[in-house]
Amino acid sequence: MFDSLQDRLGSILNGLTGRGALSDKDVSAALREVRRALLEADVSLEVVRGFTDRVREKAVGAEILKSIKPGQMVVKIVHDELIEMLGKDQVALDLNAPAPVVVMMVGLQGSGKTTTTGKIAKRLTEKQRKKVLLASLDTRRPAAQEQLKVLGEQTGVATLPIIAGQGPVEIAGRAEQAARLGGYDVVILDTAGRTHIDEPLMVEMAEIKARAKPHEILLVADSLTGQDAVNLARSFDERVGITGIVLTRVDGDGRGGAALSMRAVTGKPIKLIGVGEKMDALEDFHPSRIADRILG
Numbered sequence: 017m018f019d020s021l022q023d024r025l026g027s028i029l030n031g032l033t034g035r036g037a038l039s040d041k042d043v044s045a046a047l048r049e050v051r052r053a054l055l056e057a058d059v060s061l062e063v064v065r066g067f068t069d070r071v072r073e074k075a076v077g078a079e080i081l082k083s084i085k086p087g088q089m090v091v092k093i094v095h096d097e098l099i100e101m102l103g104k105d106q107v108a109l110d111l112n113a114p115a116p117v118v119v120m121m122v123g124l125q126g127s128g129k130t131t132t133t134g135k136i137a138k139r140l141t142e143k144q145r146k147k148v149l150l151a152s153l154d155t156r157r158p159a160a161q162e163q164l165k166v167l168g169e170q171t172g173v174a175t176l177p178i179i180a181g182q183g184p185v186e187i188a189g190r191a192e193q194a195a196r197l198g199g200y201d202v203v204i205l206d207t208a209g210r211t212h213i214d215e216p217l218m219v220e221m222a223e224i225k226a227r228a229k230p231h232e233i234l235l236v237a238d239s240l241t242g243q244d245a246v247n248l249a250r251s252f253d254e255r256v257g258i259t260g261i262v263l264t265r266v267d268g269d270g271r272g273g274a275a276l277s278m279r280a281v282t283g284k285p286i287k288l289i290g291v292g293e294k295m296d297a298l299e300d301f302h303p304s305r306i307a308d309r310i311l312g
């Protein structure tokens with residue numbers, strides 16, 4: 017991820033650090049290049065504009081440019097603003113609520129929702145010793161509930177028994193009850209997706225939310241869809257309300273536009289990233305580490 021951006025920014029910023037004195041004009045020229053590199057990485061235009069404006073404001077001015085190593089100072093400003101844009105601190109899953117804590121997974125079909133549900137369950141079970149129950153609320157796709165059951169078997173996590181004919185809200189109620197009676201710490205609800213956002217999907221999500229009262233609502237979005245992922249997060253947040261984002265297929269994303277603009281546009285944190293198909297290919301999203309990686 018960020019390969020091309022890393023190359024581009026690296027050479028632009030090296031051009032600055034390689035020189036003794038800098039003028040306002042030098043910085044402005046470099047920032048124009050930075051702006052172009054970010055746009056080519058598919059970062060949202062409004063985010064790029066805000067970013068370069070803030071860097072320019074801090075970098076252009078007597079103190080920085082007259083310092084002993086002005087280039088390094090500018091690079092530090094870019095680094096700090098990148099972290100700011102990415103959301104500053106890592107935000108972990110919040111399971112701080114009376115058990116069973118309900119986590120609701122939402123997103124479009126094919127975004128990696130079911131896979132991510134399995135990954136999170138595995139991580140909570142193995143690393144945090146949580147007792148987790150999985151439930152598929154996808155009654156639309158015939159194989160969906162079965163797919164989650166298989167994932168549960170693979171990862172050693174319990175799944176709610178399938179009862180044919182039940183609707184999503186009914187299943188959510190049954191999952192909550194089973195989790196309470198079974199002494200589960202966490203129940204993860206894998207909801208149905210669609211190929212695109214439509215009204216029935218939003219209504220269904222709102223009904224499930226009202227019934228299940230989730231503590232976390234995680235939007236799963238495909239990193240490869242770039243700004244569409246960002247717009248999707250905004251729509252889901254406006255209609256359903258989300259508490260965080262999981263960006264999937266980051267392993268195949270050479271540009272990184274969604275990761276870079278998600279927080280700044282939606283105000284919601286990327287909590288986790290999917291970096292492969294395997295059940296342990298899930299990582300925390302650390303703004304400072306990502307900024308380090310981008311700046312090499």
Ligand code: GDP
Binds near residue numbers: 264297
């Ligand atoms: P859903 O329809 O949203 O539940 O999507 P699935 O969980 O069924 O995932 C669709 C496909 O994406 C599957 O082939 C997954 O293996 C794959 N997938 C999910 N997450 C990732 C990821 O982080 N990286 C990669 N490379 N593939 C992923």
